[in-house]
Every structure is written in structure tokens, then in C-alpha cells.
Amino acid sequence: MRKHLIVTATAIGLVLSACQREAENLVEVTGHLFVFNYRVASATYLLMLKKTGPIPDGSVIIAEFENPQGGAPLVLNQKVYPIDDKIALQSQNLHCVRKDRPYTVNVRLVDKDGKVLQELKTQFRSDLDQTVLPSKPLVVGAFYDKNPEVFKPDGSVDFSNTDKCPA
Template sequence: MRRHLIVTAAAIGVALSACQRQAENLVEVTGHLFVFNYRVASATYLLTLKKTGPIPDGSVIIAEFENPVGGAPLILNQKIYPIDDKIALQSENLHCVRKDHPYSVNVRLVDKDGKVLQQLKTEFRSDLDQTVLPSKPLVVGALYDKNPEVFKPDGSVDFSNTDKCPS
């Protein structure tokens, strides 16, 4: 009888431990790319995430994008709202993006008390060098007027890229 009771207790313990949920992912990466905007002469990282579980109110996403110039990462803190099913994270403007170079991004989902709920990493690669962009925006102002620094009064144009990038 005692042996039967011990075996039953052990079986119940194993069954209950199997019912515990594994740590679930609250977000997953659905896309990542470089956005080259020729009109305003800018390049940015764009990372999209999808919610896959309930995220506590007051949570933020902290993304650390590798800086193509080198040095400290570019850090983005973005609040997550309960209504958002999709989350788009866009970096500040970049300089010196190189074709086929891997750039890492570390993402942390943090609750309002600073507890890390999830971490993930991904990698970006561009199929273009940033040298395809001009150094100056092609247009200025709300009416998209031609930029006089690019489109000269004498009819010449200057699409050159003057970024000084490490090799």
C-alpha cells in the first residue's frame, strides 16, 4: 500500500510538472530591412515585430542597433501599447551602411519595473551601399521644393555622397 501511494504521488508530480508552461515568447520578428529614402537622403533600420502573447501595461522595447560608423550602438526606447498587435521600430538616420555587411540588433522587452520579459537578436544585411544616396536631400520644405544645394541655379546637379566612412 505504501509503495502504491509513493508511485501514485510520483506520477502526479511528473504529470503536474509537465503541465507547467515553458517561457513563452511575447513578440517575434516578422521583418527587418534597411530603408533608403532617396528624396530626403536618409537610411534607417526598420524592424517589425508581432505580438504573440499578452504584454503587461507600461512595457517598453529597447532596441540596440549596431552603428555602421562604429562606436556605441544606436539605442531606441519605445513604449508598447495594449492595442498594438504589430510593432515597428525605426532607428535614427544612419551613415556608412555597407553592402553585404552583417549588422546586429539586440532587442529587449522590459516591463514597467525594469524586468526583462524577453530578449531576441537579429541581423540586418543591405544589398546596397549607402553611397547610392546623395549627401543632401533632393527636396526641402512642405511643398517638396528642389533643394538649391543639389539643383544649382546654373542647371547643374550635385548628387555626390560626401560621407567619410571607415573601410
């Protein structure tokens, strides 16, 4: 009888412990890449997240992108809306992205009171060097007119990249 009681209590304990959820992840990374836009001569980080649990109203995602140029990280604060199932985080324009170098991004999901709900860390790696981009946009204006600073009146073109990047 005593043995039966111990086995039953153990089985109930195992079943109940299986019902408890570990710390729930509210978002997960579904993709990350560098976006090189030749037309406007820009490069940005793009991080995609998928909502995997209920996020409290008023929550904010704080992403700290490593600055390829050096110095302080590039910080993005973005409100999360209840209707959002997918969340896209895009950094400001970057300079000095290097091919095959890892760049770290730290992400915090914070509720309206400032309590950290979840932290994520991921790395970006580009298969292109930013030197492939021109320093100046190829087009300007609403009609995508050729940029006269790139396409000279004499017929020559200047696609050079003049970014001053650390070695």
C-alpha cells in the same frame, strides 16, 4: 497492481509536464530591413515585431542598433501599448551602411519596474551600399521643392555622397 500504479503515475506526470509552458515569448521578429529614402537622403533600420503574448502595462522595448559608422550603438526606447499587435522599431538616420555586411540589433522587452521580460537578437544585411544615396535631400519644404544645393541654378546637379566612412 504496483506496476499499474507506476504506469498511471508516469502518465499523469507526463500529461502535467506537457501542460507547463516554457518561458513564454511575448514578441517575435516578423521582419527587418534597411529603409533607403532617396527623396530625403536617409537610411534607417526598420524592425517589425509581433506580439505573441500578453505584455504588462507600462512595458518598454529597448533596441540597440549597431552603428554602421562605428562607436556606441544607436539606442531606441519605445513604449509598448496594450492595443499594439504589431510593433515597428525605426532607428534614427544612419551613415555608412555597407552592402552585405551584417549589423547586429539587440532588443530587450522590459516591464515598468525594469525587469527584463524577453531578449532578442537579430541581424540586418543590406543589399545596397549607402553610397547610392546623395548626401543632401533631393527635395525640401512642404511642397517638395527641388533642393537648390543639389539642383544648381546653372542646370547642373550634385548627387555626390560626401559621408566620411571607415574603410
